[in-house]
Amino acid sequence: MGDLFYSRDTGLQGRGGVGGISRSAGINDEYAALVGAMFLEEKVAPFNLVYFFKGDSIAHHKGLDAQREYVATLDAYVAGMFEAAGGEEKLLEEYAVIALADHGHTPLLTNKRRYIHLGRILGEGTSVGARAGFGPGVEVVAVPNGRSALLYLPEGAPDEDREALVEKVLSRRGIDVAAWSDGEWAVARRAGKELWFRPDEGGDAPRDAAGRRWEISGDPTALEIEVLEGEILYGEYPDALERLWGCVRSERCGDVVLSASPGYTFGEVSGKFHVESDHGSLHASDSNVFVIAAGLPEGMEVPRRITDVAPALLEHFEGGPPTLSGVAERRVS
Numbered sequence: 001m002g003d004l005f006y007s008r009d010t011g012l013q014g015r016g017g018v019g020g021i022s023r024s025a026g027i028n029d030e031y032a033a034l035v036g037a038m039f040l041e042e043k044v045a046p047f048n049l050v051y052f053f054k055g056d057s058i059a060h061h062k063g064l065d066a067q068r069e070y071v072a073t074l075d076a077y078v079a080g081m082f083e084a085a086g087g088e089e090k091l092l093e094e095y096a097v098i099a100l101a102d103h104g105h106t107p108l109l110t111n112k113r114r115y116i117h118l119g120r121i122l123g124e125g126t127s128v129g130a131r132a133g134f135g136p137g138v139e140v141v142a143v144p145n146g147r148s149a150l151l152y153l154p155e156g157a158p159d160e161d162r163e164a165l166v167e168k169v170l171s172r173r174g175i176d177v178a179a180w181s182d183g184e185w186a187v188a189r190r191a192g193k194e195l196w197f198r199p200d201e202g203g204d205a206p207r208d209a210a211g212r213r214w215e216i217s218g219d220p221t222a223l224e225i226e227v228l229e230g231e232i233l234y235g236e237y238p239d240a241l242e243r244l245w246g247c248v249r250s251e252r253c254g255d256v257v258l259s260a261s262p263g264y265t266f267g268e269v270s271g272k273f274h275v276e277s278d279h280g281s282l283h284a285s286d287s288n289v290f291v292i293a294a295g296l297p298e299g300m301e302v303p304r305r306i307t308d309v310a311p312a313l314l315e316h317f318e319g320g321p322p323t324l325s326g327v328a329e330r331r332v333s
């Protein structure tokens with residue numbers, strides 16, 4: 001993070017700081033590493049979070065090979081932090097370390113087809129961009145977000161309008177999955193196949209790897225799901241049910257959520273799009289992330305999903321998991 005705090009002069013921010021005043025006001029990996037090292041050296045907190053952002057931007061603009069090279073720089077930053085804590089052994093005596101990516105990246109096609117221009121596909125009556133919204137003549141609001149996109153219909157629009165919209169977009173190259181909420185169910189459609197699903201609390205429906213049971217109806221191959229002896233096995237769409245359920249049931253989700261095929265992107269709200277690689281889809285190519293852990297206390301499992309990290313930490317620090325879905329209601333004091 002560029003500037004975690006300004007309450008103390010670390011000697012690292014400001015005009016004379018790392019990268020000068022302009023760099024210190026933004027996101028800056030070197031600054032993050034130096035502040036992280038300072039925290040460890042001074043043992044200021046039982047928990048430290050250091051976020052390196054630049055690998056993402058390098059991948060977007062220069063591609064995955066350039067990002068891999070940058071990992072060597074990050075490695076040196078982490079080494080500096082370990083050193084500040086008194087060396088690897090000492091650090092692992094006092095802290096557990098979890099290193100993980102917050103998302104993956106998938107390379108984009110090298111030609112201009114990589115960009116799925118929703119405004120053009122949906123045509124007249126579509127509002128898209130930073131100032132998108134409903135007004136006279138607007139039938140759909142489209143919000144691109146990298147390799148996913150949200151489509152909004154006017155309040156109270158009939159189901160037929162959503163169906164027409166889904167049919168229209170799924171016929172276009174590069175648009176892989178469409179999903180939406182229907183009554184008590186979530187629905188996903190891909191390659192002409194449709195799957196209906198919802199959590200089965202306390203029932204005996206098939207179970208995913210995280211232990212959650214799902215009532216499913218329709219064609220599981222719509223999401224490359226296989227059900228084997230009561231277990232849900234995922235193919236190219238990891239943890240698809242949990243992720244789609246969380247998305248389509250959240251209050252601010254669009255009436256339809258879209259996921260792009262590998263190689264394609266919906267671009268940004270600004271109207272621009274990344275050229276080398278992008279992320280945000282349901283597909284494994286940008287969903288899978290690495291996680292490395294060392295020094296975990298006995299009984300603590302390595303988090304297997306990004307969403308498992310916060311509950312694992314809260315449990316470790318005895319705060320318990322947040323009670324409000326999506327928003328932390330209580331905080332660890």
Ligand SMILES: [Zn+2]
Pocket residue numbers: 056057060279
């Ligand atoms: Zn990114």
